[in-house]
Amino acid sequence: MSEFNNFFKSAFSVDNVIFGFDEGDLKILLIKRGADPFSGMWALPGDLVYPNEDLNTAASRVLEELTGISDVYLEQVQTFGAVNRHPLGRVITVAYYSLININKYMVTAASFAQKAKWHSISTVKALAFDHNQILSACFDLLKQRVRTRPLGFELLPLKFTLTALQHLYEAILETELDKRNFRKKILSMNLLIDLEEAQEGVAHRPAKLYKFDSDRYEKLVKDGFSFELKESKKKMLLENS
Amino acid sequence: MSEFNNFFKSAFSVDNVIFGFDEGDLKILLIKRGADPFSGMWALPGDLVYPNEDLNTAASRVLEELTGISDVYLEQVQTFGAVNRHPLGRVITVAYYSLININKYMVTAASFAQKAKWHSISTVKALAFDHNQILSACFDLLKQRVRTRPLGFELLPLKFTLTALQHLYEAILETELDKRNFRKKILSMNLLIDLEEAQEGVAHRPAKLYKFDSDRYEKLVKDGFSFELKESKKKMLLENS
């Protein structure tokens, strides 16, 4: 045990890429740093992990302190530990992404103090530390996940239209999808419940509302079902000599 | 800076699941622990990360010290940091897997002292710490990767037969593949170079030897090619009510 205390140790933290979807746009929550290093720059929300706290717990805590939301979808992505990634000393950070329904977002004391703000992912500029790299790893993983797991629903309100769902996928995958093919594919999975309600307050033909049937999804998975959305636009196949 | 020194810190390590393929069997390299905790049990090779060492470097070092092999395929998988995963104190560990050509494996002083031994993945029993959980995460990722990246070749000698390649895939995916379909698919990617040589020393019709064309792969990837091996056996589709 005394030997253990002689081991080299480092500080370690979690950083969390918090995704939300609003106005057809994929967004992430950033905070403006108030202190050095990188004072004044935008950064991913994160914190040091407490001595008696698991990693996932720390990531959830960061999210809840900032947004007031608990019980969210959260996944570990990758750990960044380059020797010089933090100017003050060795800090290893474990990156997570989480998906929240942006309507549940509350301005908490923490988010107010830290000047948290939603940024469209397409307009994010230089971030503090190696956070651009972390963001990019998280976004890449999200793109992959959204094609193989029914995660999109985490970002939408309980009731949503098929058009909203399609726009969400388009924002995440950064591609356009064909309306008819998208609907055919999604509906063929039998994972959506037609609520037999219509959208209200729109100045045109209102769309039908659906919700995600998570019970049915669990059941299907047990029977070997696997969610897959492979749709893409055209292929450009180059000739193989 | 003095504030930084007051942060809670923990020891951190890397653990490495080293895969090899031999005699039609997927294997991993384990070491027998000589000291408490878990003295006498098999464990994944790993070590504490040095103060001025990046994570990937540490994982490579562990592998090279043990096997004498450098320049191997290595990928970070997941970080395990449960509060009580290590009996002596808080230790966060970053899990990696690596793929080596088992014929290059040398018994080094380190592997000898640590009683390193190859174990068929199907016969691995209880390991020290949370290493079964780590192994399982790494094996799962390997299964996924091998379908979407041409990694199999890392585990084979430079020259190999299509049958050997198929057996490798079957060992990793834990499924049987159809010979004709497998060959059709692999050959259609134009990633193999027919060496116009035959196997020697076998008591039956010798198979042709191939090697992987990594230059061509790089080129194809730039043109948007993506490796995919989706092959599986039958489907069991259960009725959707």
Add this chain to the structure above:
DNA sequence: CTTAATCGTGTACTTTATACACAAATATCG
């Protein structure tokens, strides 16, 4: 020369992906 073992190959069928256009429904405005 017979035997035993593995190699190498093609085709028909099923499933999935892709491309594409227009009438129906509603709110708004004059």
Add this chain to the structure above:
DNA sequence: CGATATTTGTGTATAAAGTACACGATTAAG
């Protein structure tokens, strides 16, 4: 109240990919 603007919801034909399946050819050994 009728015309206009907007978005919804739907089907079919074609192309590509996945799956099932059997046997003659080639070699070494005896």
